[in-house]
Every structure is written in structure tokens, then in C-alpha cells.
Amino acid sequence: MSNSPIKFGTSGWRGLIADDFTFANVRLAVTAIAEHAKAKAKAPTILVGYDTRFYSEEFSQLAVDILQQHGVRTLLCETFTPTPAIAFEIIRRKLDGAVNFTASHNPAQYHGLKFSSADAGPALPEVTKDIETRAAQRAAKGGVPAPPHGASKSARGEKVNLRENYLKRIEELVDFETLRKAKPSLVVDALHGCGAGYLDRTLTDHGVTVQSMRAERDCLFDGTGPDVSEENLAPLRKAVVDSRATVGLATDGDADRFGIIDRNGTWIQPNLILALVYDYLVETRKWKMPAARSVATTQMIDAVAKMHGQTVHQTPVGFKYIGQLIREDKIALGGEESAGLTIRGHIPEKDGILACLLVAEMIAARGASIGDQIRAMYKKLGREFWPVRENLHLSDEQKANAVKRVAVDASTLVGRKVISIDRTDGAKFVLDDGSWMLLRLSGTEPLLRLYVEAESAAASAKLTREASQWVLQN
Numbered sequence: 159m160s161n162s163p164i165k166f167g168t169s170g171w172r173g174l175i176a177d178d179f180t181f182a183n184v185r186l187a188v189t190a191i192a193e194h195a196k197a198k199a200k201a202p203t204i205l206v207g208y209d210t211r212f213y214s215e216e217f218s219q220l221a222v223d224i225l226q227q228h229g230v231r232t233l234l235c236e237t238f239t240p241t242p243a244i245a246f247e248i249i250r251r252k253l254d255g256a257v258n259f260t261a262s263h264n265p266a267q268y269h270g271l272k273f274s275s276a277d278a279g280p281a282l283p284e285v286t287k288d289i290e291t292r293a294a295q296r297a298a299k300g301g302v303p304a305p306p307h308g309a310s311k312s313a314r315g316e317k318v319n320l321r322e323n324y325l326k327r328i329e330e331l332v333d334f335e336t337l338r339k340a341k342p343s344l345v346v347d348a349l350h351g352c353g354a355g356y357l358d359r360t361l362t363d364h365g366v367t368v369q370s371m372r373a374e375r376d377c378l379f380d381g382t383g384p385d386v387s388e389e390n391l392a393p394l395r396k397a398v399v400d401s402r403a404t405v406g407l408a409t410d411g412d413a414d415r416f417g418i419i420d421r422n423g424t425w426i427q428p429n430l431i432l433a434l435v436y437d438y439l440v441e442t443r444k445w446k447m448p449a450a451r452s453v454a455t456t457q458m459i460d461a462v463a464k465m466h467g468q469t470v471h472q473t474p475v476g477f478k479y480i481g482q483l484i485r486e487d488k489i490a491l492g493g494e495e496s497a498g499l500t501i502r503g504h505i506p507e508k509d510g511i512l513a514c515l516l517v518a519e520m521i522a523a524r525g526a527s528i529g530d531q532i533r534a535m536y537k538k539l540g541r542e543f544w545p546v547r548e549n550l551h552l553s554d555e556q557k558a559n560a561v562k563r564v565a566v567d568a569s570t571l572v573g574r575k576v577i578s579i580d581r582t583d584g585a586k587f588v589l590d591d592g593s594w595m596l597l598r599l600s601g602t603e604p605l606l607r608l609y610v611e612a613e614s615a616a617a618s619a620k621l622t623r624e625a626s627q628w629v630l631q632n
Contacts, residue, residue: 162294164190166286167600168476172261172270175212179269181220185302187271188221188257190292192228194285195254198276202254203231205318207244209260209352209412211269212377214238217259222315223305225257236317238375240352240413241272242509243324248278249505250323255281260352260412265383279481279506325360331504332515333442333523334364340522342404345369346514347394347417349384350376353409357511361518371397379411386410386417386497386510388425399423405521405528407514415497416513420528429456429545430532431517432493437462437535438520445490445502450483452476453582454596454609455495458535458543465539474583475598481506495545495609541592543611544618550606550629557599560606560629564597571595572624593617595625 163178164171164187171187173179195202206221208214222232233253235244244256254276261270273281273289281289296302344361346368348354354373361368371393372380382390386408398406398419406419418426436449436459450471451459460470471489473479477500480492484506493499498508501516517528524531536542552560564585569576575590584598584607593612600607608625612618 162186162290162297164290164293166273166281166290169262169280170258170260170270170272172264172268174267175269181217181304182301184217184220184271185224185304186293186296187289188224189228189296189302190289191257191273192225192230193292194289195225195230196228199254201229201231203233203251205233205235205244205247205251205253205256207235207239207241207256207258207260209258210238210350210375210377211259211261211266211411213269214259217269221257221259224302226315231316233316233318236319238352239320240324240356240409240511242414242505242507242511243320243356245274245278245505245507245509246324246327247318247320248274248276252276258412262412263383263385263410263415266378266381274507277481277485277506279485280476280478282478282482321356321359325356325363327504328360328512328515331501331512333519334366337515337519337522338365340525341367342518342522343367343369343401344518345371345394345397345401345403345406345419347371347391347397347406347408348373348413349386349390349408349410350374350379351384351409351411351413353413353511356413357407357409357514360511360515366518369397369401369403384411386415391417391419391425395419395423395425405518407518409510409514410497413510414508416499416510416517417497418514418517418528422527422529424529426528426532427545428493428497429495430458430543431513431528432456432491432495432499433458433462433543434528434531434535435499435513435516435520436491436493437466438516438523439490439501440466440468442523443490443502447490447502448488450480450489450492452480452494453580453584453586454547454598454607455493456543456545456611457594458539459493461539461541461543462535472580472582477508495547542613544613544615545609545611546618546622548608548610548622548626549600550608550626552606552629556630557606560597561599563629563631572621572628593621595621597625597629
């Protein structure tokens with residue numbers, strides 16, 4: 159059914175507020191979810207959560223009303239709640255799923271809806287296709303009418319606060335003793351999102367010195383959006399350098415992604431953090447197990463795994479695929495280059511709060527800055543890794559040409575020999591010098607993403623330039 163206004167990308171359905179993301183479309187989406195939940199269980203219970211975005215509370219209340227009208231028991235978060243806390247609550251209470259109103263790291267003009275299944279991970283394609291189909295059928299019949307004004311009967315429905323139980327779980331996963339003994343000075347940036355009162359709070363509770371910033375709600379997110387990008391973390395960089403802090407830790411809008419600023423003010427690539435944390439977990443937790451990464455993520459993880467006598471599972475982009483491996487207890491760590499991480503025994507979902515705490519613990523245990531640890535790891539591995547991601551804003555014609563180009567199994571590309579082509583998600587060309595490039599259409603934004611990795615900053619920049627020109631050729 160292609161006429162549905164509800165389309166799930168790699169992580170939920172997102173749209174521009176008042177354009178795509180409207181009350182009419184939310185009614186369609188939630189009605190489809192209610193029908194899906196009732197088809198799966200006779201008396202389902204669904205958790206409803208939301209982030210700090212504009213109109214989050216109103217969309218959440220509407221969801222509660224619709225779910226209850228369909229005989230679904232609801233638990234409504236009493237305040238803004240991180241995505242990882244919602245995932246953990248599904249597991250803890252053995253719920254049938256969750257509807258979470260968030261557009262994660264997207265700019266302020268976006269809102270979104272994530273649906274998690276009973277397994278607590280992002281819904282798999284077969285689930286989202288069922289929801290999209292049900293929504294399309296409803297849309298074809300004129301949609302879901304708005305309830306009469308003031309008809310909400312569920313204001314006294316069950317409300318829950320997830321913070322204490324989630325933070326108790328985090329205490330079991332992080333070595334706070336090592337962290338406290340090292341006496342670090344940390345700056346924590348919530349980017350006006352859901353991480354406020356979680357990351358800063360648990361560190362303070364464990365006797366760690368914390369300077370908290372951007373912890374209050376701002377629906378416009380400083381006008382930049384709650385993404386943990388280098389540009390957006392400029393205020394955190396300044397705070398770290400000015401206060402001579404050990405490290406700066408950030409979480410995005412729904413706290414499922416992490417951002418790290420080293421003590422000298424350098425923004426650290428999430429790719430490199432994933433490889434370091436995997437190495438640290440294998441060493442300290444004695445988890446002699448594989449890692450998992452998306453096809454777009456650094457192969458530095460593969461090199462670290464090989465050093466430990468382990469392998470790597472490669473998945474399509476979308477954390478739901480990594481989540482399955484966590485549920486099956488097949489990996490020590492799963493990660494995506496877009497700053498998503500989870501570990502063995504935890505939720506099958508990205509957790510930016512846990513990621514930040516593990517980085518802080520790793521710095522405390524090793525007594526070295528992140529930059530020093532990266533350089534030491536490069537030495538151990540005998541080579542460097544310089545991943546780059548470019549967002550190519552193309553016309554429809556350019557996009558169509560690019561898709562045709564990458565469909566060809568070329569033996570040479572940008573003057574280099576191609577030794578393998580991987581079509582797990584998009585097209586990944588591995589070149590004879592060990593570098594690689596991947597082109598794929600974004601699942602959440604109207605972009606063509608280009609990923610590149612080579613052995614030096616200069617080589618990566620050159621390959622990025624050449625690959626971009628190649629894509630834009632007629």
C-alpha cells in the first residue's frame with residue numbers, strides 16, 4: 159500500500175510538524191498500532207513516552223485515548239523520557255510494546271513516532287509494514303475522525319516514571335567505583351533533550367564532579383537541533399576547554415545517541431569510540447565475543463575484533479538488526495557510526511546514557527585521554543582509520559543517476575581496483591588499498607549518504623572528493 163502517509167524509515171516515522179506530522183496522521187498511525195497490538199495479544203499493554211519537542215504531551219495524550227478506545231491498556235510516562243529507559247521498561251514489565259513520540263536527533267521542525275515491539279527493540283520491517291498497511295487502509299476510507307472536543311476520558315490513566323528503575327539497571331552495567339576513584343571532572347550536555355536528569359544525576363549520585371549544561375527544555379534546541387554533531391557541540395567544547403575538564407559527554411534529543419568532546423576540545427568520531435569501548439569491554443568484562451556493526455560503520459572494529467581472536471557481524475543500517483544479536487546474546491557490543499551503542503545483557507536499542515558512562519569509566523580506568531587511547535590503538539593495530547560521512551543533497555535526476563551508477567558491478571572505481579562489492583544496504587565498494595566507500599539513500603531524510611574510510615585524513619578527504627564527483631557525473 160503506497161498511499162499511506164505513514165512511512166517508517168530506519169528508526170520510526172518522522173515528519174515536519176503541521177505538514178506531515180499532524181494530529182490526523184498521528185490518529186492514523188496510532189489506530190494502526192492499536193489494531194496491530196490487538197492482533198498480537200488479547201489484552202495488550204502499551205507504554206507511551208515522549209521527548210521535549212513541541213506538542214509532545216498533546217500527541218502522547220491523543221495516543222493514550224486511541225489505544226484505550228481499542229481496548230489496549232496504557233502506561234503514560236509522566237514526563238520526558240529517554241528512549242533507552244522506555245526500552246528497558248518494556249523488558250522489566252514484560253510489556254507488549256511502546257509508542258514513543260520523538261524525532262531523536264532531527265531538527266526542531268520535525269516530530270516522530272517510534273514503535274517498539276514486545277522485545278524492546280525498534281520494530282522490525284514485517285511489523286512496520288503491517289502498521290503501514292493498516293494505516294493505508296484507514297486512509298483510503300477517509301482516515302480516523304477526530305474525537306469530539308473535550309472527549310478525552312483517559313486523563314486519569316496510569317502514569318509512570320521510569321528513571322529510578324532504569325538508573326538501577328545502569329548501576330549494574332557501569333563500574334562507578336573505578337570512575338569515582340579517578341576523580342574526573344565531567345561536563346554533561348543534554349542538548350535540551352531527555353538525557354537531563356539521567357546522565358548528570360547518576361554521576362552526581364555516585365560522587366563524580368559534574369557540570370551540567372542545556373538541561374532545560376527548549377523546543378527549538380538553540381535553533382540548531384539536538385544532534386550530537388561537532389557543530390552542535392561547540393558550546394560543550396568551550397565548556398570543557400574553559401573548565402579544563404577530563405571529558406565532555408553529550409546525549410541527543412531522546413538520549414539514544416552519544417557525543418564525546420576530548421579534554422583538549424576535540425570532537426571524537428563515534429566510529430572510533432565504538433572500537434575503543436569494544437576493546438575495553440573485552441579486556442575488563444572478559445567478554446571474548448564478537449561485535450556487531452552496520453555496513454556504514456568503521457572497520458576499525460573488525461581490526462580490534464581480529465586482535466582479540468573474534469569476528470564481526472555486519473548488518474544493514476538500522477539498530478533493529480543489531481538488537482536481534484543482543485537478544486540472542488551473540489555479541490559483546492553492537493554499534494552504528496551515527497553514535498548508537500549497546501552492550502551484552504542490556505537493551506536491544508541504542509543507549510547514549512550508557513555509552514557516555516562507559517567512555518567516562520574507560521578514561522578513568524586507563525588514565526589516558528581519548529585522543530591518546532586512539533593513537534595507542536592505531537599503533538597496536540598497525541594502521542589508522544579515518545572514517546568520513548557526507549550528506550549529498552541531490553536533485554531527483556541526480557539521485558536517479560547515482561542509483562543507476564552504483565547498481566553496476568564495477569571492477570575499478572575512482573582510479574582504484576574494486577576487490578569486493580557489498581549490497582547489504584546500498585552499495586559498498588571495498589578497494590584494493592584497504593579503503594572503502596558506501597552509497598545509500600537515507601531512511602530518515604531526503605539525502606544520499608556517502609561513507610568513506612581510508613588510512614589517513616588526507617586519503618579519506620581525497621577519496622570523498624573523488625567519490626562525490628563520480629556520483630555527480632552524468
